[in-house]
Amino acid sequence: MTRDNELRLLPWSGTDGKPCFLSTDDANGHLSRLADNTEAIQLGLAAELLDHASEVLGDTEAAPEELRALAHDLTESLRDTLRVAESRGHRLSLPGPDTHGNETGGPMLPATAFG
Numbered sequence: 001m002t003r004d005n006e007l008r009l010l011p012w013s014g015t016d017g018k019p020c021f022l023s024t025d026d027a028n029g030h031l032s033r034l035a036d037n038t039e040a041i042q043l044g045l046a047a048e049l050l051d052h053a054s055e056v057l058g059d060t061e062a063a064p065e066e067l068r069a070l071a072h073d074l075t076e077s078l079r080d081t082l083r084v085a086e087s088r089g090h091r092l093s094l095p096g097p098d099t100h101g102n103e104t105g106g107p108m109l110p111a112t113a114f115g
Contacts, residue, residue, distance in 0.1 A: 009087040
């Protein structure tokens with residue numbers, strides 16, 4: 001069972017910088033797929049940036065300008081990643097009346113989610 005009547009936080013902001021939301025019951029609609037693809041791209045870029053950050057921080061002769069640019073890029077990537085996490089967290093399945101939640105009443109993941 002998923003949360004009914006909830007808006008999906010999209011992985012981009014509006015022109016005024018405010019969050020964008022999608023109201024749909026079709027998880028396979030065009031905008032839902034676009035949002036899924038955008039999230040995947042953002043997370044992939046975050047992984048690449050993390051590798052780059054490790055290299056730059058390992059360089060004892062990195063210029064201050066390079067470190068500032070890295071901090072800026074990491075900040076933007078972290079913002080995107082947190083938005084994806086928030087959006088996906090809101091879309092997790094909730095236990096139904098005939099299932100058991102965990103001690104906190106939160107959602108439970110199937111055993112297959114752990115490999």
